[in-house]
Amino acid sequence: MSIFLKLKWFFKEHWRMYAVGIFLLFLTDLSHVIPPYMIGLFTNKVVQRDLTWQYLLVFLLILALLFLSSYVFRYGWNTHIVKGAALLERTLRKRLYDHYMEMDAPFYQKYRTGDLMSHASNDLSSIQRVASGGILMTFDSSANIILVLASMILTVDWRLTLIAIIPLPFLAFGVSLIMPRLRKAFTAYQEGFSKMSDHTQESFLGMKVIKTLGQSKEDIDYFNHQTDEQIKTNSHVARVDSLFDPLATIVMSFSYVLTIILGGEFVLRGTISIGQLVSFAAYLSQLVWPMFALGQLFNVLERGNASYDRVMDLMNEKSAIHDDPNGIAQVKPGELNIRLKGFAYPDGTKTVLKNIDVKVGRGKTLGLVGPVGSGKTTLLRLLLREFDSYDGEIDFSGHDIRDYKLSAYLSSLGYVSQDNFLFSTSIAENIAFSNPKLPQKEIEQVAKLAALHDDILQMPNGYETEVGENGISLSGGQQQRVAIARALIVDPAILILDDALSAVDARTEKEILGALKNQRQDQTTIISASRISSVINADEILVFAHGRVIERGSHAELLAQNGYYADTFHQQEMASHYEAKLTGGDN
Numbered sequence: 001m002s003i004f005l006k007l008k009w010f011f012k013e014h015w016r017m018y019a020v021g022i023f024l025l026f027l028t029d030l031s032h033v034i035p036p037y038m039i040g041l042f043t044n045k046v047v048q049r050d051l052t053w054q055y056l057l058v059f060l061l062i063l064a065l066l067f068l069s070s071y072v073f074r075y076g077w078n079t080h081i082v083k084g085a086a087l088l089e090r091t092l093r094k095r096l097y098d099h100y101m102e103m104d105a106p107f108y109q110k111y112r113t114g115d116l117m118s119h120a121s122n123d124l125s126s127i128q129r130v131a132s133g134g135i136l137m138t139f140d141s142s143a144n145i146i147l148v149l150a151s152m153i154l155t156v157d158w159r160l161t162l163i164a165i166i167p168l169p170f171l172a173f174g175v176s177l178i179m180p181r182l183r184k185a186f187t188a189y190q191e192g193f194s195k196m197s198d199h200t201q202e203s204f205l206g207m208k209v210i211k212t213l214g215q216s217k218e219d220i221d222y223f224n225h226q227t228d229e230q231i232k233t234n235s236h237v238a239r240v241d242s243l244f245d246p247l248a249t250i251v252m253s254f255s256y257v258l259t260i261i262l263g264g265e266f267v268l269r270g271t272i273s274i275g276q277l278v279s280f281a282a283y284l285s286q287l288v289w290p291m292f293a294l295g296q297l298f299n300v301l302e303r304g305n306a307s308y309d310r311v312m313d314l315m316n317e318k319s320a321i322h323d324d325p326n327g328i329a330q331v332k333p334g335e336l337n338i339r340l341k342g343f344a345y346p347d348g349t350k351t352v353l354k355n356i357d358v359k360v361g362r363g364k365t366l367g368l369v370g371p372v373g374s375g376k377t378t379l380l381r382l383l384l385r386e387f388d389s390y391d392g393e394i395d396f397s398g399h400d401i402r403d404y405k406l407s408a409y410l411s412s413l414g415y416v417s418q419d420n421f422l423f424s425t426s427i428a429e430n431i432a433f434s435n436p437k438l439p440q441k442e443i444e445q446v447a448k449l450a451a452l453h454d455d456i457l458q459m460p461n462g463y464e465t466e467v468g469e470n471g472i473s474l475s476g477g478q479q480q481r482v483a484i485a486r487a488l489i490v491d492p493a494i495l496i497l498d499d500a501l502s503a504v505d506a507r508t509e510k511e512i513l514g515a516l517k518n519q520r521q522d523q524t525t526i527i528s529a530s531r532i533s534s535v536i537n538a539d540e541i542l543v544f545a546h547g548r549v550i551e552r553g554s555h556a557e558l559l560a561q562n563g564y565y566a567d568t569f570h571q572q573e574m575a576s577h578y579e580a581k582l583t584g585g586d587n
């Protein structure tokens, strides 16, 4: 029952809708206790051979009216209570989704995607059932029990009623024994489901890796094993759940036996009439549903309770990123100033970035190069405000980036990563993602800047060509260029390219970089790359190693230093020279 207390905030907000629904539910139950009484009267008339056509007509008319009103009441409570449950699900879904959007990188490192998806689907459905079936069963079964017992006592006999309900406490006792088991079984089922959806998602994403490394059979075996486990946990839930029905049937059978024995005796003694005994049996049969509902109710409430706790645990996770609601709401183009003494990832002990001091003037381009794991992406992640906990400052346009309103700051950035995610829509829709109303002319303009326009025109439906899930029908280079075009439509104050040109050929790379230089004379551009050719036109280039800047300067200055940069550049030049002879385009 504690789930109702936990959902108090919702019921308080929508109490009117629920009050009307519950009132109509009560009227429905009230309309159900009249027919057994009438059947008793009717039986007595038949037994006494006193039945007239007139009596029969009135009897049928009242019955028809009762059924009709019960139909109308039922429709009324159904719409009110079901609507309330849908509202609850919508409210929680929105809150959870907003929360997912607000959360930081460590949150997504901590939780697996499958878990997050199962919370957003299964758990929310279980909570929603509390507000529909849970409310219905609680009020319907209690109203039913009270009304039926009152009718039995008032219209038949209180002693017979007392005897007939003796077995009922056994039902409550049985339910209290089964309930904890059901909760445990259901939690195991939910956890198994999360694990399975997580694995399925990973397998789909890593399909190529699985196949090329000859692990398809192992993956299928693992999946089958997990499915078997899931069937086991599910059937365990079903086994525990199915203990309720036989229990209720046995208990009700005892009630009937007691009724027949004692009721028969009462009729023989003339304490009650045959009609009253018939009414009583009909009333007793009306107690079957509330007993079943009681069994179901605990199931629904327990599931809802476990799901609500899991969803709340997630919602209580706080993002380490502080979003000041009164933060600066406008981000203007300006100078970028990075003064970092040090940064370590929250879960790591190693300092990943040390003593970085760089100023990027308005309209300038900063290049970042260095070996794998040297800290380039980490610096970009700080710029993207994935982490706020660094020692030092990053200022943009005269303000610490932590002083901006988070949404305003992030929407002034254009970020293109190496692994680009494309939506399963048309190329035009992918490019115009942040502004679906963008005129076709402007979509084409950014596509030209990203050296993509000519490729698109050669596709079967041009800009309307559908991109498969994750853009699998496009080449890696084309995907990267769609992502660059997508970032360019917002004309970002800072454009960040994180190895975003790694899959395009040297000629296309040159074309894109030239277009960007022309286009972005007033805004900041940061290019992180493993290929030196991507940064040669940058105003300043930082060379990273082990989280420190080991060389810095323009392309010409760095070549003159004859260090890591110059070495790498010459090696890459030679490699690309041979590669150009072998290939004609990007991969």
Ligand SMILES: Nc1ncnc2c1ncn2[C@@H]1O[C@H](COP(=O)(O)OP(=O)(O)OP(=O)(O)O)[C@@H](O)[C@H]1O
Binding pocket: 345, 347, 348, 352, 370, 371, 372, 373, 374, 375, 376, 377, 378, 379, 530
């Ligand atoms: N989430 C994380 N938690 C802890 N350590 C991390 C995390 N991400 C990266 N690191 C560590 O930080 C260091 C710098 O990694 P980073 O990804 O910034 O390098 P990089 O220069 O961008 O390399 P690459 O070119 O491969 O992207 C590495 O030692 C890496 O292991």
